[in-house]
Amino acid sequence: MATTSTATGSRALFRALVDPEWRPDDGTGLTASLRRRVHAVAARAQMFDPTTPDALRAVETVSLERLSVSRERALGVAASSAGDDQVVNKALLDLAPFTLTTGFALANLTGPWNAEQPYALAALRILAADVGHGQPLSSRADSYLEILRRRRLIDAGAHLQQTAADARICEGAFALPAALMLMARFPESCAGFLLGATLYLRSVGLLPVYLALGDEAGDLRGPVLDLGRDPRSGGPGPREAAVEAVREFVAAYPSRGAEVSAGYLWCRAGVETLHDRALNVLERWADPAEAVIDLFRRRRREAAVYHDGSALGGKTLQHFFAPGADPADLLEQLAASRYVKPGNPDRSPLVNGLISTRGGMFRIFSTEDVAVLRRWILALPNGSRGGGEHREGLRDGPRDGSALWADDPLVPAVAGEPVGDPARLGIREAYRSLLHRETGAAEHAYAVRYAADWLARAAQGLSRCPLPAAWEPAVLAPWLQEQHERQDAAFQAGSDSLTEERLKDDSLGLAPLVLIDGAWLIGFTSPDLATSVVGYPLFNTYWDELGNGVIAENHPRIYRDLIDSMVPAIAETGSAGFAHDPRLSDGNFALPVFWLSIGRLPRTHQPEILGLNLAMELSGVGGGYRSTRQALKRFGYSTLFVDLHNTIDNIATGHSAWAAAGIDAFMTDLPGPARAAAWERVRTGFVALNPPPLTRKQQLSLTFRRKASAR
Structure with missing residues (x-):
C-alpha cells in the first residue's frame, strides 16, 4: 500500500498541502534538502544573533531598507x-x-510533544491572532476574501x-507560500527555520506589495494585512510573540540559533522575490492587451474545439488557438476585424452582439472577461486596425504576464511517501511516537488503523449512547441541561470515601491522557478549519x-504540577522515561493513543x-470534577485543575456549549437524507470516550487483522 499523491511544482504542492491529512515524505531526504536551500540563501547574507535586541534591530532596519x-x-x-x-x-x-x-507556517508548531514549552505557546498566540482568536470567518484571510467578494473574484479563494x-494566478505566486506550508509539515526538524521566517514576517510590518492594491485595500492597510499586528486589536502582539518564541x-535549543537566522534571511529573500516578480507582472498589466493575451492563453484549449469554421486574416480560428500559437497574433487580427471598433467597445460586436442571448458566444465570457476585452478595445487608437507600435511592443517580452512570473520552486518536488509495512508498535511506543506531528508513514498507518x-468498537455500544436518537436543530441545549442535572444528582448521592493512595494512583494513571489535553483537536489548528463555522469552537x-x-494557565503544566506534588516527579511527556514509567499500565495509554x-x-x-469532543467536555462538569475537588482538598492538594475545568467546560458558555454548537453547525449544513448517517457517526464519537470492552471474538479478530497487516 502506498500513497499516490505527487507534487511536482509549487501550484501542485500548494494544492496538496491545503489538505491537513496529506503526507509528504517523512523528512529524511526532504528536510535535508530544505535545510540546504535555506542555508544557501543565508550564506549569501550576514548571519545574526536573533536573540540579541541590537542585532535584531539592525537586521530589521536593513530589511525595511x-x-x-x-x-x-x-x-x-x-x-x-487608479x-x-x-x-x-x-x-x-x-x-x-x-x-x-500566512498562518499555515504556524499551524503545526505546537502539539502534544511541546505543549508545555514557552516557545510553542508563543507561536500558538500568533496563530490564534491570525485566525481571529477562534471566531468564525474573522481571520486575516477572511478579511482578504471580503475584498475578493466585492470584486466578484471570490472563486479564487x-x-x-x-x-x-x-489559472488567472501566476505560477510563481505559489512558490513562497508552498515552501512555507511544506516546511510547516516538519515542525520539529524545521522549527528554527519556521520561527526565523515568522520573525521576519512579523517584524517588517505591512509588506509594500499590498500597496499595489491602491484604494481597494481600504482599512486592510491597517492591522489586517500587517502581520506584526493583531488584526482585531491593532496591537503589536504577533511581533512581540515572534520575538518571544x-x-x-x-534558550531551549542553544545550538539551533543559526537556524533561526537562516530562516529569517531565507524568508526575506523569498518575500523580496515575491515583491519584484509580482510588480513586474502588474507593471506589464498596465498594457490592456496583456490581460487579453492572458485570457486567450487560458481559454485556448476549449476555444479550439468550436472554431474550425471561423476565419480571421485568411486563417481558421483554430490556427490561432493551436498549441504554440502566439496569442498576440490573434489579438492583432481581432483588432483589424469587423468584431472590434477601436476605441468604441459599445459598438464592437465582440462584446455586445456576439455575447448576447441570441449571439453565438452567449455566456462564453464571464463578466470579468468582458471587462478585460472592453478595456483593451477602449485603449485601441481610433481608426487603427492593427496596433502598429503597440503590436511591436508586445514582441519585446513574453506573450503574457504570467510568463514573467513562472514557477521557480523554493523547495524540491515532493512525492507521497510509500507506507510500507506498518510498524508493530507496542502501545507505549505508539504513544511516544504519535505525540509528534512529524512521524513516518508506518506510524501514521498505525494511527489510521488504531482510530478505525x-x-x-465504539459503534458496538451505540445502544447505550445517551445522546438523542435523532438530531433536531434545538435538541442539544435541553439535553445538555438534563445531563448536567444528572451529573449533579450523582455527585450529591456519592460518598467522599476515596483514600489518598487511590487518589494518587488514579491521578497518576490519568497523566498520559491529561498531559495531552486537547490532542483530539490538534487537526483544527489548520487555519482553514480553525476559522470555519464548524471548526472555530474546536x-x-x-x-x-x-x-x-500562557504557560501559567497551560492545562498540561497545571496537571504536571499537581502530579509532582503527589508522587515523585514524572518524566517529560515525550520521553522514554514517561512512556515506560512502571507506575503506569499499558491500559493508561489506550485512550490517549x-x-x-x-x-x-x-x-x-x-x-x-x-461527538468525542462533546463527550470529553461534558464528562466531569457538575459531578466528577466536584468529587475530585473534595478529595484533593481533603488531602491538602491543589484544586486548581478541577476548579478550572468545572468552570471552563460549563454547559452555558463554556466548552460543553461550544461542543454542541460545533455539532449543530455541522448537522445544519447537511441535507436531510444525510443527517441520519452523520448523526450516527457523531454518536459513535461520543461513545468512543468510553467504548464497551472487546468481546473475546472481537479481540481475536483484531489480533488477526493486525498481524495480517504487519506481514
Whole structure:
C-alpha cells in the first residue's frame, strides 16, 4: 500500500498541502534538502544573533531598507492603475496564495510533544491572532476574501483548492507560500527555520506589495494585512510573540540559533522575490492587451474545439488557438476585424452582439472577461486596425504576464511517501511516537488503523449512547441541561470515601491522557478549519486547553504540577522515561493513543471528533470534577485543575456549549437524507470516550487483522 499523491511544482504542492491529512515524505531526504536551500540563501547574507535586541534591530532596519524600493514601485503601480480594475484584480489574484495562507507556517508548531514549552505557546498566540482568536470567518484571510467578494473574484479563494486551481494566478505566486506550508509539515526538524521566517514576517510590518492594491485595500492597510499586528486589536502582539518564541526556542535549543537566522534571511529573500516578480507582472498589466493575451492563453484549449469554421486574416480560428500559437497574433487580427471598433467597445460586436442571448458566444465570457476585452478595445487608437507600435511592443517580452512570473520552486518536488509495512508498535511506543506531528508513514498507518478499530468498537455500544436518537436543530441545549442535572444528582448521592493512595494512583494513571489535553483537536489548528463555522469552537477549545498560549494557565503544566506534588516527579511527556514509567499500565495509554490517532484525521473523522469532543467536555462538569475537588482538598492538594475545568467546560458558555454548537453547525449544513448517517457517526464519537470492552471474538479478530497487516 502506498500513497499516490505527487507534487511536482509549487501550484501542485500548494494544492496538496491545503489538505491537513496529506503526507509528504517523512523528512529524511526532504528536510535535508530544505535545510540546504535555506542555508544557501543565508550564506549569501550576514548571519545574526536573533536573540540579541541590537542585532535584531539592525537586521530589521536593513530589511525595511531593502523593501523601500518595492514600496516606491508598489505606490507607482497603485497611482498608475487608479481606476483600472484589471490591474487591481490581477494584484488581488496574485497575492491571494500568500495572503490566504500566512498562518499555515504556524499551524503545526505546537502539539502534544511541546505543549508545555514557552516557545510553542508563543507561536500558538500568533496563530490564534491570525485566525481571529477562534471566531468564525474573522481571520486575516477572511478579511482578504471580503475584498475578493466585492470584486466578484471570490472563486479564487472561496476554498484554497480553488485558489490553487485558478489559472488567472501566476505560477510563481505559489512558490513562497508552498515552501512555507511544506516546511510547516516538519515542525520539529524545521522549527528554527519556521520561527526565523515568522520573525521576519512579523517584524517588517505591512509588506509594500499590498500597496499595489491602491484604494481597494481600504482599512486592510491597517492591522489586517500587517502581520506584526493583531488584526482585531491593532496591537503589536504577533511581533512581540515572534520575538518571544525565538528567544525561548534558542534558550531551549542553544545550538539551533543559526537556524533561526537562516530562516529569517531565507524568508526575506523569498518575500523580496515575491515583491519584484509580482510588480513586474502588474507593471506589464498596465498594457490592456496583456490581460487579453492572458485570457486567450487560458481559454485556448476549449476555444479550439468550436472554431474550425471561423476565419480571421485568411486563417481558421483554430490556427490561432493551436498549441504554440502566439496569442498576440490573434489579438492583432481581432483588432483589424469587423468584431472590434477601436476605441468604441459599445459598438464592437465582440462584446455586445456576439455575447448576447441570441449571439453565438452567449455566456462564453464571464463578466470579468468582458471587462478585460472592453478595456483593451477602449485603449485601441481610433481608426487603427492593427496596433502598429503597440503590436511591436508586445514582441519585446513574453506573450503574457504570467510568463514573467513562472514557477521557480523554493523547495524540491515532493512525492507521497510509500507506507510500507506498518510498524508493530507496542502501545507505549505508539504513544511516544504519535505525540509528534512529524512521524513516518508506518506510524501514521498505525494511527489510521488504531482510530478505525477504536471507532468500530465504539459503534458496538451505540445502544447505550445517551445522546438523542435523532438530531433536531434545538435538541442539544435541553439535553445538555438534563445531563448536567444528572451529573449533579450523582455527585450529591456519592460518598467522599476515596483514600489518598487511590487518589494518587488514579491521578497518576490519568497523566498520559491529561498531559495531552486537547490532542483530539490538534487537526483544527489548520487555519482553514480553525476559522470555519464548524471548526472555530474546536480551535477555541484547543486554544483554551493550552492556556491561551500562557504557560501559567497551560492545562498540561497545571496537571504536571499537581502530579509532582503527589508522587515523585514524572518524566517529560515525550520521553522514554514517561512512556515506560512502571507506575503506569499499558491500559493508561489506550485512550490517549486514540486521541493522538484521531486528531491526525480532522476531515476523515470530523463527525466522530465532534461527538468525542462533546463527550470529553461534558464528562466531569457538575459531578466528577466536584468529587475530585473534595478529595484533593481533603488531602491538602491543589484544586486548581478541577476548579478550572468545572468552570471552563460549563454547559452555558463554556466548552460543553461550544461542543454542541460545533455539532449543530455541522448537522445544519447537511441535507436531510444525510443527517441520519452523520448523526450516527457523531454518536459513535461520543461513545468512543468510553467504548464497551472487546468481546473475546472481537479481540481475536483484531489480533488477526493486525498481524495480517504487519506481514
